[in-house]
Amino acid sequence: MSPAEQLLRELIAIPSVNPAFVPPGHPHAGEQRLATFIAESARKGGLEVEMQSVIDDRQNVIARLTPQGRVTRRIILAPHMDTVPCADDKQLTPEFKGGKLYGRGACDTKGSLAVFLQTMLDLAKADKRPKETEIVLAAMVDEENAQGGSRIFGGTGFQADLAIVGEPTRLRVVTAHKGDIWLRLQTRGKAAHGSRPDLGRNAVLEMAKVVQLLETTYANKLKEKKHPLLGHGTISVGSIWGGNQPNIVPDHCEITADRRTLPGETEKRVLQEIRELLNSQKLRADLLDFKGLDSPPLETKEDNEIIKDLMTEARQHRPAGVDFFCDAAILSQAGITSVVFGPGDIAQAHTSDEWILVRQLNTAGSILRRYFDRQP
Ligand SMILES: [Zn+2]
Known part of the structure; x- marks a missing residue:
């Protein structure tokens, strides 16, 4: 079993249902248990960790892999920690069957979270890693409801050259998604x-x-x-x-x-x-007047080396678009160039038998490793 798969199993077993979708005090409610686990794993692996308060007792986890030299480039890896409610308690017990790992959040987006964090932990121990590129994991709360995590994170004026927002895109680099208005x-x-x-x-x-x-x-x-x-x-x-x-x-x-x-x-x-x-x-x-949240569309120009490198490693000639809204538009609106990329298929997200192909999870790790090898 790959370390990313092992990590994903652990993440699935920690409930992190968005509190907006369950009654107050529900045993699965909230991202904090997962946030603590991620922060501890990141610290143990040698990353610098900071907790960012969002709403009530909910916090984003920000973990940095800082190069020894001068930082000339910064890349954010931004999956979200919250999930929709479990169809039943069995969804908290990861189950492997026919190349697929089943469980709530497997693809949306604990798969991305596992592979992003594992890649950083591997790089932290590796002999060869970027000399001037800082890699920042920004594990967000509340994507599934009001995107409080990315709105607060973006609002701090955090500077970066690129944010790779983890969502199940079947390993395609996505530069555009639709916006949403409620009427x-x-x-x-x-x-x-x-x-x-x-x-x-x-x-x-x-x-x-x-x-x-x-x-x-x-x-x-x-x-x-x-x-x-x-x-x-x-x-x-x-x-x-x-x-x-x-x-x-x-x-x-x-x-x-x-x-x-x-x-x-x-x-x-x-x-x-x-x-x-x-x-x-x-x-x-x-x-x-519908007092909805601003949920703008995403449109990122791909004529940018830092995005083209990722497309090359994902063996993709043209960028892709998706219908679903995510944190990428919020970060983009805050001035951070953003794309969406991650293992899994949105078709399995939110379903009662959510799963991810383990092969795809591991391929995501290889793509990211090769991508970071290209960075200064
Ligand atoms: Zn979702």
Whole structure:
């Protein structure tokens, strides 16, 4: 068994469910046990460790492998420590079957965490390692919910030449992902007795037209604009509620929707285009302020040696894009050039039988070792 696989087994056995997804005091809640384990392992291996407070008692772990000489380059390895809830307690017991290691977090993103940390521990003991490149593990809390970890980390003004954000990309170097805006719309009608609908104005009927418009006309319009790596933006109506009971004409209806954006699309412009579309159809719906978090798209230019080196080692000619949002956009917005890279496939993330191919986990380690061999 490779040291990375051994480490991943240990990480899976330590629950680190994002506290936003389980009741307070739940035995699996929180990243702190895992953070302590990582900090101890890193210290034992000779890395310099610092804990960064994020929210309540939740901390990012920052572990540095500093070269003896002058630092001329800094590369961050940034996986996240939190997971979604376990489907059952069995997901905390790593299980190997048919080349796959099963367990919660196996690919999202304890696989990346294990291989990133192990690579640094191996380099710390190696005769040959970069002379001027500082490697920093930034193990983040809260990626799965509000990205508190990367927002706090980015907010400190940390300077680096590149952040490699660990997510299951099947070992592809990803330079673009979509952004996300949550929308809330409301229609107002006039209540009346159910026997005299002619005296009222039905807010549910009005909203039905809005939903139809968003899911057909608007969705089709989004297909016209394509990004070379990401395809087109999307809209999906996610919830609806309105009215109270059968015998009252409803005077209120509300929906929420999820709009995935392309690089270049801002929240302001998206709201504007939806307003114009509603007006053009004379639909009276209010676009309510949705106090969501800013979740911008990622678009990193790959014309950069430090990224090209990684693509070369990953045997990749062109960068890739993914649909899912992650910490990379947050770090990028904070001024750190960021890409996404890691073992595993997003198709297994969040599933009740999450797994990772052990072969891929080990290949990730080889790619990173060769990549760091190229660094000054
Ligand atoms: Zn996830």
